[in-house]
Amino acid sequence: MSLWFLLALMTAVAIFAVLWPLGRATPSQGGRESAVYKDQLTEVDRDVAAGLIPQSEGEAARVEIGRRLLAAADAETDPQTTPRLGLRRTVAIIALVGMPLMAGGLYLHLGSPALPDMPLASRATAPVATASLDQLVGRVQTHLEKNPTDGRGWSVLAPVLERLGRFDDAAQAYRNAIKYDGDTAARRAGLGESLVSVANGVVTADAKAEFDRAVALDAKEAKARYFLGLAAEQDGNRTQAASIWQPLLADAPPDAPWRPVVAAALARVGAAKVPALSDDTIASAQNMSEADRTTMIRGMVDRLATRLKQNGDDVEGWLRLVRAYKVLNDPEKSRTARDDARRALGQNEAGLRQLNEGLKAMGIDG
Numbered sequence: 001m002s003l004w005f006l007l008a009l010m011t012a013v014a015i016f017a018v019l020w021p022l023g024r025a026t027p028s029q030g031g032r033e034s035a036v037y038k039d040q041l042t043e044v045d046r047d048v049a050a051g052l053i054p055q056s057e058g059e060a061a062r063v064e065i066g067r068r069l070l071a072a073a074d075a076e077t078d079p080q081t082t083p084r085l086g087l088r089r090t091v092a093i094i095a096l097v098g099m100p101l102m103a104g105g106l107y108l109h110l111g112s113p114a115l116p117d118m119p120l121a122s123r124a125t126a127p128v129a130t131a132s133l134d135q136l137v138g139r140v141q142t143h144l145e146k147n148p149t150d151g152r153g154w155s156v157l158a159p160v161l162e163r164l165g166r167f168d169d170a171a172q173a174y175r176n177a178i179k180y181d182g183d184t185a186a187r188r189a190g191l192g193e194s195l196v197s198v199a200n201g202v203v204t205a206d207a208k209a210e211f212d213r214a215v216a217l218d219a220k221e222a223k224a225r226y227f228l229g230l231a232a233e234q235d236g237n238r239t240q241a242a243s244i245w246q247p248l249l250a251d252a253p254p255d256a257p258w259r260p261v262v263a264a265a266l267a268r269v270g271a272a273k274v275p276a277l278s279d280d281t282i283a284s285a286q287n288m289s290e291a292d293r294t295t296m297i298r299g300m301v302d303r304l305a306t307r308l309k310q311n312g313d314d315v316e317g318w319l320r321l322v323r324a325y326k327v328l329n330d331p332e333k334s335r336t337a338r339d340d341a342r343r344a345l346g347q348n349e350a351g352l353r354q355l356n357e358g359l360k361a362m363g364i365d366g
Contacts, residue, residue, distance in 0.1 A: 162194055167198045171191055174187055196227060201306060202234065203231035222252070323362055338359060
């Protein structure tokens with residue numbers, strides 16, 4: 001409250017200093033002239049008495065000075081002087097009182113006096129809201145609705161939509177980018193990845209076709225090569241998956257951020273020889289938090305479970321799923337996967353036999 005009072009006092013002092021001259025009575029020009037003319041009459045009388053000027057000239061000077069003195073006296077008693085002074089004082093009072101009241105009322109109406117203070121440090125570290133990014137994306141989309149052939153705009157928008165989780169929109173944006181800005185391996189790989197995300201991690205036939213096109217355009221396209229290996233793994237062809245991932249890892253730069261992912265994929269399919277990793281890559285994999293490792297593993301397990309629901313004849317896939325849930329210390333899901341596998345292989349006696357033998361080897365029976 002003391003701050004408000006201090007600010008109000010400072011405002012009042014500033015306004016008062018500016019408006020104070022308006023409330024003062026300004027000495028009239030006539031008042032100053034009448035005093036001069038009276039002094040001149042006295043000097044004329046003194047000069048005539050001393051014989052400095054003739055009597056006739058003195059009389060003429062008195063007449064002229066007297067005429068000017070009368071005019072100055074009339075101006076001094078002008079009836080408009082008092083109302084003008086009163087008007088100035090009224091304006092000063094209105095400004096002194098009315099301006100702070102009007103400013104305060106406007107602030108109470110438009111401002112937020114009850115809002116707590118937000119320190120500058122907090123503003124600098126405040127996270128950017130997703131809504132703001134959504135608004136920017138909306139503006140770009142509005143631009144593209146008016147300019148649908150702006151291939152560069154589609155190329156910029158597509159990966160942003162994918163990061164926002166809008167996979168269907170991202171796939172369409174990649175298609176438009178290819179159509180209007182040219183067919184490239186990176187855009188085909190991005191389109192394929194969006195289709196995989198739409199299918200919850202399953203490399204569908206459409207997605208695989210996009211990855212094949214990407215590799216045809218650029219045999220070194222890393223993203224497309226990885227997902228082609230994943231497609232082979234999901235189809236149960238672990239040998240083919242390893243044959244795709246091994247040269248991919250061999251071609252990878254030492255500082256490639258995706259090297260640990262490919263190395264883990266090779267270990268998952270039981271590759272006989274895994275190319276040596278750099279010390280930095282091994283350190284980065286070892287320094288992963290337990291939560292990050294668990295999230296990565298669960299993502300792979302969920303994709304495998306989704307694929308097995310679509311293709312339940314993969315005995316090896318069911319055994320991997322049961323084993324994965326056991327490693328994740330989730331016995332209930334492990335038993336559920338076992339029962340689902342037996343139902344899916346119900347008419348496949350050879351498959352059931354292979355499944356039961358694998359379950360016994362893992363110490364799971366019944």
